[in-house]
Amino acid sequence: MRAVVRVRVIPVLRLYHSSSVLPSGNDEPTPDSAAAAAQNSVIIHNFINYSYQGDLPRAMETLESMQKRNIFAHSVSYSQLINCCVARRAIQHGKRIHLHVFSGGYVPKTFLINNLLNMYVKDKLLHEAQVLFDQMPQRNVISWTTMISAYAASSNVDLKRRALELLILMLRDGVTPNMFTYSSVLRACNELQLLRQIHCSINKVGLESDVYVRSALIDVYSRWGECQNALCVFCEMITGDRVVWNSIIGGFAQNSDGDQALHLYKRMKKAGFQVDQSTLTSVLSACTRLALLELGGQLHVHVLKYDQDLILNNALLDMYCKCGSLKDSDCVFSRMVDKDVVSWSTMIMGLAQNGFSRRALELFEAMKVSKIKPNHITILGVLFACSHAGLVDDGLYYFHSMKKLFGIDPGREHYGCMVDLLGRAGKLDAAVKLIHEMECEPDAVTWRALLGACRVHRNMELAAYAAKQIINHDPNDAGTYILLSNIYANSQRWDEITRVRNAMRHRGIKKEPGCSWIEVNKCVHAFILGDNSHPKITEIKKELKQIIHRLKEIGYVPDTNFVLQDLEGEQMEDSLLYHSEKLAIVFGVMSFSSGKTIRIRKNLRICGDCHIFAKLVSKIESRSIVIRDPIRYHHFEDGCCSCWDYW
DNA sequence: GTAGGGTTAG
Structure with missing residues (x-):
């Protein structure tokens, strides 16, 4: 797109006096020198006019004549022309102007050098900008801020640190930062302590009401996971705009607090702010985490307004995948004109998590044909697909060839996936061997993959070893303590x-109770183990008992093997009976007409007994049930599950 | 002449 350049034709005569015509002397002009001076003036005036008109080719042609004659215009004209170069990304012309204004004893004004700095920064030529910055005889707040914002915007950690160093040098130089400086430098904050110091300085000089500063503060606190601080900054808001709202909504959405994100989204609309692509992306991401298919589907209507927005479409795609509605995600994916690595990876992972591993691998092949280069997350999706379908050979092939085929080194997470793949397939020795071969240090996630396999294949000795490793890495992992104590209970090792x-x-760790959520008529109902606060709990429990009775008639026997507690016989059965997902399923059966799919989200992995229960309910009630646990999805239909009992 | 928000795994 051609940039808009401000056109202002300045009368030549008025500008005549503002330009410097060099060389000049005190002697009386000779007729020859008078003629030359007149000619120089014409050249300069042409240059000024071309610069103001944004006629870059003519201005550059004139600049050549000026270089030959060693004559100069006022900095304002060069400044105008540099901006024109920036807008049109004509860096080569800009470099010629740079050389010209630093030759022949001409002294460029600070604002002109700032323009040059800005030009290099916009073209990501940080080194050139730094060299020029070092040469500057005087640096004002704009010079410093241009450099600081350039370093702060870099993805390189060392360069980001440079932004903070420059802020210190700037203060030592006696230059006071402004809102531009603070909103830039905040993004480079690599220490929470430092962030707090900068926040204090901002308050001290009263710049916290600037919307840019405010959104930067919210953004950085959120990135540090300090959502409450971000919310404080937001709540102090007297001045705010759409981006500030988007920052706080995005902050909560990214920190897995979907409820708060949705709450703020409602407030934003109520306050009369227009939502945009960024708002919708964050809100969709919140729906994804909370598995709110109904709300997500309503947002889809608004997404259509921005049908070319890739990031937004990717968020929509992910929402449908994570809500277990593959028909919708297929539809979005096939309609997307532009697809990037995120779109493909989302879809591959979505298919894999929903139990469609073969389709995930087919899509991966299609991705390769489409020439989009896979990244480390794409490969994770592929390995996940292999792992969850027991495709051991395919998984090993992709794992061993990922470096050669796609130039991606296996990371800790890829090893984790392979441990999972081998472990699920019962190859526990191979899984342990792989952990010992890892180039990087195994972490809690790696050991958890092994532990999961030990549970499935009932290898208690190895499970105890893996559990200890997890606790070494993550001393607050309640689930692992419980499991370890259950393993010991099984061997009656009371000590x-x-x-x-x-x-x-001693560590104040409490077991996280099982919780299931179901969305009914735009309202989310939560069922927590041991909590009877749901208004219909009595009816639900009554209905559950009736369903269990019917299931027992067709051969259902509660599977108590998965839940090892200090309970026996009927007591153990009772504790299974009120697992949150069973209550949620029954509530779904009671609330929905028979054609509607019951969709449930869980905080813990589904247990074996609830898995059997869901399969049988899908059969006797002729219902589709989708349960999403923290790892994957189970689609129950006519007595079968999409995971084929391999999870 | 210097500054802003959103997507993929576990």
Whole structure:
């Protein structure tokens, strides 16, 4: 797109006196020198006019004559021309102007050098900008801010640090930062302590009401996971705009607090602010985390307004995948004109998590044909697909060839996926061997993958070893303590149980109760193990008992193997009976007409008994049930699950 | 002449 350049034709006569015509002397002009001076003036005036008109080719042609004659115009004209170069990305012309204004004893004004700095920065030529900055005889707040914002915007950590160093040098130089400086430098903050110091300085000089500064503060606090601080900055808001709202909504959405993000979204609309692509992307991401298909579907209507927005479409695609509605995600994906690596990776992972591994691998092949280069997350999706479908050979092939085929080194997460793949397939020894071969240090996630396999394949000894490793890496992982104590309970090692429980008490770790959520008529109902606060809990429990009774008639036997507690017989069965997902399923059966899919989200992985229960309910009630646990999705239909009991 | 927000895994 051709940039708009301000056109202002300045009368030649008025500008005549503002330009410098060099060389000049005190002697009386000779007729020859008078003629030359007149000619020089004409050249300069042409240059001034071309610069103001944005006629870059003619201005550059005239500049050549000026260079030959060693004559100069006022800095304003060069400044105008430099801006024209920036707008048209004509860096080569800009470099010629740079050389010209630093030759022949001409002294360019600070604002002109600032323009040159800006030109290099916009073209990401940081080195050139820094050299020029170092040469500047005088630097004002704009010179410093231009450099600081350039470094702060870099993705390189060392360059970001340079932005903070420059801020210190700027202060030492006696130059006071302004709102531009603060909103830039905040993005380079690499320490929370430093962020707090800068925040204090901003308050001290009263710049916190600037919307740019405010959105930067919210953004940085959110990035540090300090959502409450971000919210404080937001709540102090007297002045605010759409971006400030987007910053706070995005902050909560990215920090997995979908409820708060949605709450703020409602407030934003109520306050009369127009939502845009960024708002919708964050809100969709919140719906994704909370598995709110109904609300997500309503947002889809607004997304259509921005049908060319790739990031927004990717968020929509992910929402449908993560809400287990593959028909909708297929539809969005096929309609997307532009697809990037995120679109493909989202879809591959979505298919894999929903149990359509073969389709995920087929899509990966299609991606290769489309010439979009896979990244490390794409490969993770591929490995996940292999892992969850028991495709051990395919998984090993992709894992061993990822470096050669796609130039991607296997990272910790790829090893984790392979441990999972081998472990699920019962190859526990190979999984342990792989952990020992890892080039990077295994972390809690890696050991958790092994632990999951140990549970499935009932290898208690190895499970205890893996659990200890997890606790070494993540001493607050409640689930692992519980599992470890259950493993010891199984072998009746009471002394070990006491040790584990003491450690939990000592560290103040409490078991996270199982929780399931279901969206009914735009309202989310939560079911928590041991909590009877749902208004219809009595009816639900009554209905559940009736369903269990019917299931037992067709051969259902509660599977107590998955839940090892200090309970026996009927007590253990009872504890299984009220697992949150069972209550949510029954509530779904009671609330929805028979054709509607029951969709449930869980905070913990589904247990074996609830898995059998969901399969049988899907059969006797002729219902589709989708349960999303933290790892994957289970689509229950006519007594079968999409995971084929391999999870 | 210097500054802003959004998407993919576990």
